[in-house]
Each structure stands twice: as C-alpha cells, then as structure tokens.
Amino acid sequence: MKQILLITDGCSNVGASPILAAAHALQEGITVNVAGVVDYGTIGELGGLEIAEIAKAGGGISRIVGTRQLAQTMQMMTRKTVVQTIQQAVNKELKEILGHDSLEELPPSQRSKVVTVVDELTETTPLQVALLIDASASMKPKLAAVEDAIRDLMLSLQARMGTSELAVFHYPSRGSSEDAVLDLNWTSDLSSLRSLFQRIQMKGATPTGPAILKVIDFFRYGTLDGHQSWRQNAEEGEGMLGDYVV
Amino acid sequence: MTTSSNPAYPAGTIITGKWRKSRFVIRRVLGQGANGIVYLVQKAGYRGLYALKMGYDTLDLQSEINVLTSLQSQRKSQDLLKENVKSPFLLEVDDFKDRNKDIPFYVMRYIEGSALHLFIRKRGSEWIGLTGLRLLEKLRGLHQMGFVFGDLKPENVLVSEYGRVELIDYGGVSTIGRSVKQFTEWYDRGYWNAGSRTGDEAYDLFAFAILMIQLLDEQALKEAAKQQLPQTRNTAELLSLIQRKTSLKPYSSWLRKAVLGEFANSQQALMMWKEQIYAPAIVGKLPGKTPRWLKSAFAFSIVILCFAVCLAFFL
Ligand SMILES: Nc1ncnc2c1ncn2[C@@H]1O[C@H](COP(=O)(O)OP(=O)(O)OP(=O)(O)O)[C@@H](O)[C@H]1O
Numbered sequence: 001m002k003q004i005l006l007i008t009d010g011c012s013n014v015g016a017s018p019i020l021a022a023a024h025a026l027q028e029g030i031t032v033n034v035a036g037v038v039d040y041g042t043i044g045e046l047g048g049l050e051i052a053e054i055a056k057a058g059g060g061i062s063r064i065v066g067t068r069q070l071a072q073t074m075q076m077m078t079r080k081t082v083v084q085t086i087q088q089a090v091n092k093e094l095k096e097i098l099g100h101d102s103l104e105e106l107p108p109s110q111r112s113k114v115v116t117v118v119d120e121l122t123e124t125t126p127l128q129v130a131l132l133i134d135a136s137a138s139m140k141p142k143l144a145a146v147e148d149a150i151r152d153l154m155l156s157l158q159a160r161m162g163t164s165e166l167a168v169f170h171y172p173s174r175g176s177s178e179d180a181v182l183d184l185n186w187t188s189d190l191s192s193l194r195s196l197f198q199r200i201q202m203k204g205a206t207p208t209g210p211a212i213l214k215v216i217d218f219f220r221y222g223t224l225d226g227h228q229s230w231r232q233n234a235e236e237g238e239g240m241l242g243d244y245v246v
Numbered sequence: 247m248t249t250s251s252n253p254a255y256p257a258g259t260i261i262t263g264k265w266r267k268s269r270f271v272i273r274r275v276l277g278q279g280a281n282g283i284v285y286l287v288q289k290a291g292y293r294g295l296y297a298l299k300m301g302y303d304t305l306d307l308q309s310e311i312n313v314l315t316s317l318q319s320q321r322k323s324q325d326l327l328k329e330n331v332k333s334p335f336l337l338e339v340d341d342f343k344d345r346n347k348d349i350p351f352y353v354m355r356y357i358e359g360s361a362l363h364l365f366i367r368k369r370g371s372e373w374i375g376l377t378g379l380r381l382l383e384k385l386r387g388l389h390q391m392g393f394v395f396g397d398l399k400p401e402n403v404l405v406s407e408y409g410r411v412e413l414i415d416y417g418g419v420s421t422i423g424r425s426v427k428q429f430t431e432w433y434d435r436g437y438w439n440a441g442s443r444t445g446d447e448a449y450d451l452f453a454f455a456i457l458m459i460q461l462l463d464e465q466a467l468k469e470a471a472k473q474q475l476p477q478t479r480n481t482a483e484l485l486s487l488i489q490r491k492t493s494l495k496p497y498s499s500w501l502r503k504a505v506l507g508e509f510a511n512s513q514q515a516l517m518m519w520k521e522q523i524y525a526p527a528i529v530g531k532l533p534g535k536t537p538r539w540l541k542s543a544f545a546f547s548i549v550i551l552c553f554a555v556c557l558a559f560f561l
Binding site (some may be wrong): 031072083087103104107108111116118119122123147148151152155156158159160161194 | 265304305308309311315325339340341348350423424425426431436442444445476477528
C-alpha cells in the first residue's frame with residue numbers, strides 16, 4: 001500500500017495543478033493525504049480549499065492543524081487511510097461474495113468477522129509512506145515540529161507487523177533543475193531520521209503539483225531521475241476475504 | 247461517517263435495535279469521546295440501567311466490540327471454572343435506524359463512579375495504593391488473556407464508591423505483539439523515547455507508572471514533560487523525579503522498575519505493588535493517628551486493670 005503525505009502551509013503557485021497531480025497519484029494506486037500546518041491565523045480561503053481538493057482528488061484525507069497536533073494528526077491520517085483502502089477492497093469482495101454493498105448492511109455477527117479481517121490486514125499489509133514537505137520560506141519556523149512528527153510517525157509504523165517504510169522529500173529544490181529533493185530514501189530505521197532538514201535552504205515558490213508528480217515517479221522507478229530499479233508491490237488486501245467469510 | 251459535532255439524542259428518546267428489536271430509553275449523556283457518545287439508558291420494561299455507546303464509525307466500533315466479545319468468552323470459560331459468573335460487561339450489539347442512516351451501538355454494564363483522578367482528588371491520595379492495586383489486577387487480567395489496554399489514562403479508569411475499579415473504553419485494546427492502536431501523549435512510552443509502540447505488558451505498566459506519578463505529583467510530571475525537546479526527551483527526567491520527590495518516595499522503587507521496563511510481567515509488578523503498599527513505611531504513614539476515643543479507652547482499661555489487680559491483691 002502506498003501513500004503520499006503532503007505537509008504544506010499554503011497555496012501552490014508554480015507549475016502543474018496539484019489537484020490533477022493528486023488524481024494521477026490515485027490512478028497509480030497511491031493515496032494522497034494533506035496536512036495543512038498553521039500556527040498563527042488561518043491558512044487562507046484559497047489555501048484551505050486547495051488542500052481539501054488535493055486530498056479529495058488523491059483519495060485521501062486533509063486536515064488543517066497547528067504544529068502541536070501535527071504528529072497526532074499525521075498518524076491518524078495514515079492509519080485511517082490504510083483502513084479505508086483495505087475497507088474498499090473488502091467491500092468489493094463483500095459484494096461478490098455476499099451481495100452486500102457495505103459493512104453497514106451486514107448483520108452484526110457477520111460484521112464482526114469482516115472487521116477481524118480488516119483489522120488483521122491493517123496491521124500486516126506492507127506500507128510505504130512518502131512524506132512531501134513544503135519548504136517554502138513561510139514553513140521555516142515549522143520544520144522542527146515537522147521533523148518531530150515524522151519521527152513519531154516512524155515510531156508508530158515500526159510497531160506494525162507488516163513492513164513499513166518512510167521516504168522524505170522536500171520542495172522546491174535550491175537549483176531549478178528539480179521539483180522535489182529526496183532527503184531520505186525508503187527506510188524503517190528510526191535513527192536515520194536525525195537532523196533531516198538542517199541543510200535545507202528555503203525559497204519562496206511553492207510548486208506543489210510538479211513535486212507530487214516527481215514523487216509518483218519515485219514510487220514507480222525508485223529514483224527521482226531515472227527509470228531503474230522498478231519496485232514491485234503486489235496488490236495487497238484483495239482475494240484475502242474469501243478465506244475468512246463464507 | 248458522522249462527526250463528533252452531531253447533537254446528542256435528548257432524554258426520553260427510544261432506541262430500538264434494528265436486528266434484535268430490543269428497546270432502550272435514553273436517560274442522559276454519560277460522556278463523549280473520539281469514537282462515540284455514551285448514554286445512560288434503561289431497557290424498556292425493566293428497571294436496570296445500562297450504558298449504551300453509539301459509534302461514529304461502524305468499523306471502529308465493531309473492532310471495539312470484537313475485543314469485548316473475545317474478552318467475554320475467555321472470561322466466561324475462566325469464571326465457569328471458579329463457578330463465579332459475574333454479570334457480563336457486553337450485553338447487546340445492534341444498529342439504530344435513525345431518520346437518514348443506521349447508527350451502530352452496543353450496550354454495556356453501567357459503571358457508577360468517577361474517573362480515577364477525580365476520585366483521588368475527592369477522597370485523598372491515601373487511596374492511591376488500593377485503587378492502584380485494583381487497577382493492576384485489571385491489567386493483569388487483560389494481559390493474561392493476551393491483550394494490552396493501550397490507552398491507559400485517568401479518564402478511562404472509573405472508580406466506584408469504596409474504590410472498586412473498572413476499565414472503560416476498550417477502543418485502544420490490542421493483541422499482545424501488535425501495534426498499540428490508541429494512546430495519549432504523556433502516558434505513551436514512545437513519547438518519552440522509552441521504547442516501542444508495540445503492545446506488551448510493559449507498555450501498560452509504563453503508562454500505569456506515569457498515571458501514578460500524575461496522581462501523586464501532577465505539577466512535577468508537567469515540568470518533566472515540558473523540560474526537554476521531543477527528540478531528546480527521555481526517562482532520565484522521570485527517574486530523577488522519582489528519586490527526588492518526597493511524594494513519590496513510598497512508591498519509588500516500583501515506579502523506577504516500571505519506567506525502565508524491568509518487570510518481567512504484570513503479575514510480578516502486581517506482587518511488588520502489594521508488598522510496597524503494605525510495607526510498614528506506608529501503613530505507618532497512613533493518615534489519621536490513633537483516634538482519641540481509642541486512646542481514652544486504652545487509658546480506661548489500664549485503670550480497670552490496676553483496679554482489678556489491686557482488688558485481687560486485697561482479696
Ligand atoms: N460503562 C460505562 N459506564 C459509565 N460511564 C461510561 C461507560 N462507558 C463510557 N462511559 C462514559 O462515557 C465517556 C466516553 O466513553 P468512551 O471513553 O468509551 O468514548 P470514546 O469515544 O472511546 O472516548 P476516547 O476519546 O477517550 O477514546 C467516558 O469518559 C465515561 O465518562
């Protein structure tokens with residue numbers, strides 16, 4: 001299962017539409033969640049709207065929070081999205097096996113069995129989360145909190161039974177050659193998360209759309225600028241239910 | 247999915263189960279949390295009171311119900327051995343057909359009491375030893391059935407009159423060895439960089455230790471928590487607190503072990519807690535000196551004794 005978690009504090013202003021980019025991600029089987037971080041004032045009507053739209057297009061969840069609640073919110077979004085994705089796959093099977101559309105329609109005794117399966121898969125399905133950090137100038141005072149939240153997320157993911165990996169990107173890059181910079185390649189090692197953003201130089205522009213497209217490429221090819229090392233990730237969660245519910 | 251801003255149903259509303267057709271009359275709201283609203287209800291036609299939890303999310307609530315069912319069936323087989331069948335915690339699971347949608351709910355035993363921290367605030371910290379013991383017994387019970395409680399905090403511990411303890415909110419319960427589903431900052435071992443978020447007995451014991459420190463000296467715990475940056479936060483501050491504060495002294499060796507994750511299991515932790523609270527150091531310090539009436543009664547009996555001795559001497 002693949003997710004992008006975008007952390008930003010405002011509107012994109014350069015390049016391709018981030019909403020279209022998120023729709024592309026979903027098409028590739030990658031869910032996009034968005035955390036809007038604001039400590040003082042609001043994120044602005046436009047920014048708030050864009051954040052919600054990106055998540056909708058990417059099949060994920062969006063939340064606007066202060067840095068204090070960021071860690072908790074990121075975990076909630078990640079977990080909820082995992083459950084949601086599994087539930088969608090399971091619902092599809094429910095329809096095939098039992099002719100029911102959703103969990104809600106099942107009598108409680110059968111519901112219990114289905115939820116046991118969903119819980120099991122939530123815990124064991126392999127998971128990759130790419131964190132995409134908006135490093136435009138206004139985000140600077142929030143980066144320390146972002147880094148803590150990432151560590152905290154890693155700690156929670158490590159506790160899962162299924163393998164869980166994080167990768168971290170920020171955008172824009174210093175030069176104009178890249179739309180997103182890889183800070184940390186796929187890892188499940190907490191200690192590798194130390195002082196992630198020390199060398200980041202903040203810039204004003206916010207090319208959210210192009211950055212998302214870059215990360216989709218990374219999921220595809222395992223690199224930001226080539227077509228090597230294709231990562232095979234079998235579709236998890238499907239075909240499992242039949243064994244449990246009949 | 248509904249949100250927590252949904253208004254609660256007023257008193258008098260009748261909740262009829264879609265599947266089993268039982269009817270419950272709402273008396274009032276007992277509480278509201280992240281996963282649902284809990285009402286005090288009366289089963290129509292009966293006198294008994296129950297707590298009814300309506301969930302915001304069918305899947306989350308069912309997950310909680312699964313834990314309760316599994317606990318119940320294990321408990322039943324244990325209790326049958328001891329021939330001591332208690333009234334069950336989980337009574338009924340059903341859906342309520344509201345105007346526009348079905349709302350899942352379950353009915354459980356109503357626990358009359360107050361949250362642990364409120365109970366201690368009201369009755370005094372000398373109750374900590376006993377309520378702590380009973381809470382540890384609850385945790386040990388869960389652990390022996392293969393579960394960890396996870397989200398242990400004072401709000402999830404209800405204490406009834408005379409210190410009987412019940413855990414509520416099983417939404418955070420997970421199987422031992424699985425990731426902890428729900429936790430709260432202070433009580434979370436991960437928050438203190440003191441270990442993983444994989445559910446094991448030590449996870450609950452850590453949370454229990456923080457909970458006890460909070461009850462004994464909340465101010466000190468607050469300071470320890472905010473003293474450090476998240477990435478450097480560690481248990482050193484907690485350990486020094488346990489060493490330093492006189493309020494924590496009676497429990498210090500137990501707390502230290504729990505914070506360091508040194509208990510082999512909760513059974514061992516329970517035994518040591520018992521030893522600790524019944525050690526002379528604490529019992530001797532139990533408040534209330536010898537009551538005046540006892541002293542005068544004692545003096546009086548001495549007088550009588552002397553009198554009797556004298557009498558015996560003269561006779
Ligand atoms: N069996 C019960 N008897 C009496 N009161 C109860 C009972 N169960 C729950 N309550 C009350 O309802 C409140 C909310 O219940 P609960 O904690 O189960 O909800 P929740 O949505 O899971 O909360 P949280 O946000 O803590 O996870 C409790 O704090 C308590 O006051």
